[in-house]
Structures are given as structure tokens and as C-alpha cells.
Amino acid sequence: MQLTVIQQRIYELRGQRVMMDYDLAELYQMETKRLKESVRRNRKRFPEDFMFELTKEEYDSLRSQFATLKNPPSVDGQPATSKRGQHSKYPPFAFTEHGVAMLASVLNSDKAIEMNIAIVRAFIALRQLALQRSDFLQQLQQLRTELHQRIDVHDAQLNQIYEALENMLDIEAEKKAKEQAWKNRERIGYQ
Structure with missing residues (x-):
């Protein structure tokens, strides 16, 4: 599986990069329910910095942002009844990178190990x-x-160049003024 497909399933929550249990279950080709059961049986392996359960607010926000759950199709304008388990009523688990690595020791299938390597x-x-x-x-x-x-x-x-140019222009102006004053001076003596 391509890294970009996996990277698209990595979200930022609580300042950490995490993957949701339903995405991991899909990648491992197993039911989310079974993945959660395995995690609950081995809860000691998943401290808070490895895995946490989303709050209701986080879950609702995630659902609205990423449309994680599908709306059932309607039949004749009436909403269809959803399949059992299609819409989870419990907030998902969010696994950090370390939690995903720990899943490899809990889930013992070849597919889970292969996917764990790709996810890490x-x-x-x-x-x-x-x-x-x-x-x-x-x-x-x-x-x-x-x-x-x-x-x-x-x-x-x-600025130094401009000042030097201004000074040079001022000196030239003074010279011209002196020359003009010299030419316009009142002459004395014989003409």
C-alpha cells in the first residue's frame, strides 16, 4: 500500500499525530470491533501516550470534518435503516505512532504485521x-x-554616496558662486 494512502489517514489530535481504530481495522482487513476487543484485552500495553479514546466533542468534530461515517442511502425519500455496526455509537480509539507499533504485538496476523511496518x-x-x-x-x-x-x-x-555627491555639488556651487562674485565685483583702478 502506498505511503500517501496511509498518510491521508493520519490526523492531528491533541497535538499528536494519530490514526483512528476504524482506519487501522480497514488497513488490517478486520472488523473495528475485533481490533477494539484485542486492545481492551491488552489494555496495559496501551498507556495514554500510545492510545486514547476520543471525547464526544472530538469525535463529532472529526466526523464533520472528514465525513468518517457514511449516511445510509434513502429509498423513496425515506431514510434506509442502516446495517448493524455500520454507524458506531462509541467514540473511536486514536493510536499514536507508538500505539500503532504496539498493535503489532497484539494483532498476530501476517496482514497486521505487514501493515504495521507500512504505517510506521x-x-x-x-x-x-x-x-x-x-x-x-x-x-x-x-x-x-x-x-x-x-x-x-x-x-x-x-547614503554616504548621496552625501558625498551633495557635498561635491555644494562645493561646485560655492566655486561658481565665488567665480560669479569675482566677475561681478566692483573693479577698481584704470579701465
Whole structure:
């Protein structure tokens, strides 16, 4: 499975990157109910920083943002009855990267192990992307600072050039004024 497909199922909640139990169950090709049962039987392996249950508000927000649950189709304008288990009434579990890795020890199928490896790689790729972005932003900030310093230096140099030109123009103006004054002076002596 492509990393981008897995990365699209990684959400940010409570300041952590997480995957929902229903997405993991789909990737592992098992029922969400079975995945949750396995986790509950091994609850000690999943501390709060590995897995947490969403609050009702988080769950509702996630449902509205990502349309995680399907609306049943309507028949003759009347809503159809949904299949049992299609619409979960309990908030999902959110698994951090460490929680997903721990699932490998709980779920013992070849598919689960294969998918765990792919999911951990997706988390690693996202982390590397974030680090590269951070490095890029740091380099951009450094370039911006250097540019401002160079502009400040160039501004100072241009101001010095303008002052020198003004001084030269003032000196020329004074010379011309003296020459004009010399020519217009009142002459004494024989003509």
C-alpha cells in the first residue's frame, strides 16, 4: 500500500499525530470491533501516550470534518435503516505512532504485521517531512536576516554616496558662486 494512502489517514489530535481504530481495522482487513476487543484485552500495553479514546466533542468534530461515517442511502425519500455496526455509537480509539507499533504485538496476523511496518514508515516519512520543513523555514529566516543586513549595509553606503555627491555639488556651487562674485565685483583702478 502506498505511503500517501496511509498518510491521508493520519490526523492531528491533541497535538499528536494519530490514526483512528476504524482506519487501522480497514488497513488490517478486520472488523473495528475485533481490533477494539484485542486492545481492551491488552489494555496495559496501551498507556495514554500510545492510545486514547476520543471525547464526544472530538469525535463529532472529526466526523464533520472528514465525513468518517457514511449516511445510509434513502429509498423513496425515506431514510434506509442502516446495517448493524455500520454507524458506531462509541467514540473511536486514536493510536499514536507508538500505539500503532504496539498493535503489532497484539494483532498476530501476517496482514497486521505487514501493515504495521507500512504505517510506521508513513509516520517516519511525515516526521522527516516536518524536519525538512523546519530546516527549510530556518534557512529561509536566515536568508531573510542576511538580506536585511545587506540592505542595511547598502542603504548606509548609498547614503554616504548621496552625501558625498551633495557635498561635491555644494562645493561646485560655492566655486561658481565665488567665480560669479569675482566677475561681478566692483573693479577698481584704470579701465
